[in-house]
Amino acid sequence: MYIRVSTAQQNIAMQEGSAGSILSQFPASQIHRFIDEGVSATKTKLRERPGLQKLIQSIQHREIGTVVVYDRSRISRNTYEYIAFVKIIQSYNVRVIFTGDKEPAFTSSHFIEAFYALHAQGEGKKIRQRALDAQRHFPSKLIGYIKIEENGQVRYIRDEPRATYIQSLFEKMANVSTTVEMESVFLQYRAKIKRPYLRLFKILNTPFYSAIVLNENQCQQLEYVEPITTQDLYNRVKQNLNVIASADQQVKTEQLSYRMMPVCGYCGEPMSVQSGDYFHRKMATYVCKTKIHRRNAISIQEYENEIMSIIYDYLKSIDIKKMEKMCFQYIREQEMKSKNKKRSLEQALVQINVEIVTFLAIKKRTDALLKRKEQLQVALRDQDAMIKRLDDIKVNFSEMAYLIKVRLISDLIQDSDLWDLAEDLICQISVFKSEIKMVLRCKTFIREGAF
Structure with missing residues (x-):
């Protein structure tokens, strides 16, 4: 088990x-x-x-x-x-x-x-x-807060002195206008809060500190949270961080660094993450774990941009009509097999009923026939269930094909959708010094010469 x-x-x-x-x-x-x-x-x-x-x-x-x-x-x-x-x-x-x-x-x-x-x-x-x-x-743990659970209720209160340090960090960052000023603030608060630069970025990008959550750009107030900063300060800091594009890109890279981990193209070993340092202009990278291939590395930003580009092009090259035709043909073949098997089982069941009546006086023979009848009835129910499943598959596949046509291969596709698809479509990614190689699935549906 x-x-x-x-x-x-x-x-x-x-x-x-x-x-x-x-x-x-x-x-x-x-x-x-x-x-x-x-x-x-x-x-x-x-x-x-x-x-x-x-x-x-x-x-x-x-x-x-x-x-x-x-x-x-x-x-x-x-x-x-x-x-x-x-x-x-x-x-x-x-x-x-x-x-x-x-x-x-x-x-x-x-x-x-x-x-x-x-x-x-x-x-x-x-x-x-x-x-x-x-x-x-309801974060299980968040620096600057103490989580209290009483009588089935949860509330978050400030954890001093870190809450005050974080409040001051928001106030300082709301007034910076250059990377030099930002670096100065980060150097000061890195020691106070005892967190690295990228963790400070994440703190500043967390609306929970102003007692709100954002759902599709809609703001929801959290009554059970004691705010460390104000919503106005949070928004001002967010704007400043967005202006400093390189820092924003580095944070994005770090957030995606645990998806689709590559292997070294030379030894096949999984690569490891080497953290970046924005202020020292050192980008986060994937590097080979083995000493012999230690120089085989790629920045995570470059790596993930390449994956997004390849998956996007790969989706564009899918022949939707070919995919629908082949899949529906296979479903129809399975339906035909199931229906033929069902007819055979029904005929066998009729024959068994005739034999049961014929040999009713012979108990041993009748018992064997009744056992066989029960087996046929179970098999018949299984075939009915299979036919129902195939009907469900046709409906679900039609919906999936529609989504691929209208949304997934449209220019409106989101990065999160691409990442989900990448995890489904990519078998393995190998990194070499001068190139990336991918093993992809679903090649049957790609238009000839398109990819």
Whole structure:
């Protein structure tokens, strides 16, 4: 049995309890538990989860015949990682049982499983957004504040003397007009607040200090927060930071530095982040961890601009009509197979009913026929469910194709959309001294000669 929980609020006992009736069918000595605690499927890759890796190794050693898990999202919220796991399962002829009440049964179709995985991935992105929203409204810890929880209520009060230092930092930064003045202020408050330059930038870009949050440029007042600065001062500081474009770009680079980490093109090892220092004009970079390739490095700003450019061009080169035609053709083929199988099962069920009536007096034969009838009825329900799933896929795919046409490959596409797509489309990025190489997915749908 595999269990994954990402937060303290999620319950290992609940996942195990939902599998009680299934586990009771096996001797205790044959039940092995693989658990990953405090692991987020949206943030942690398959290869970085020790519990899941032990499960995969046991499968490959042919020590596992059945995997019991609550639902697909416990395995992965990334479609490609989930399908890679499915391929391993099927290669070793392992049965999968989902115990969640509303989780559809595991199928032998990669296409159907990919559809369910896409749904789980979409839910994962919604969860990540909800978590970000919750963190903005109720940060677990924020320098300058003490978080107090009483009688189910949360409030934030100033933590002195840091709150006063941060208040003074906002007041000083509201009046700077040059990078020289800004550097002077930062040098002064870096020692007082005991945070590096980039952390000071993030403090100044956090509206929570003025007891507000911004949602799509709309301001929401937080009554449970004791303000450290005023909204007017926050806005003035924000304007000053935006004027100093280089500093703003550096902060942006730092914020994106944990997405799509590359590998060294020479040794294949993951590259590491070397922090930048704006005031010393040192940009943050990715560098190879090994000493022999230490000079293989690229600034994160250059690296991410290159990714955005390539993904944007790649999307523009997708032949939407070709994609729709091929996918709908495949869906129709699967529908035809399912309907033919359903007809065969219905015919077999009619024949079984005839035989049951014919051999009604022979108990042993009748018992065998009734057991076979029950098996056919289960298989028939599975085919009905499969046909319903294919109908759902057609609807969802039509919506996805529309979004690609109207939004994702339009000139109005947002950077956040591009990053989400980059994570889905890019298998691996290798950095060399003079070039970046990417392995991309979905090449089947690219117009000939377009990319």
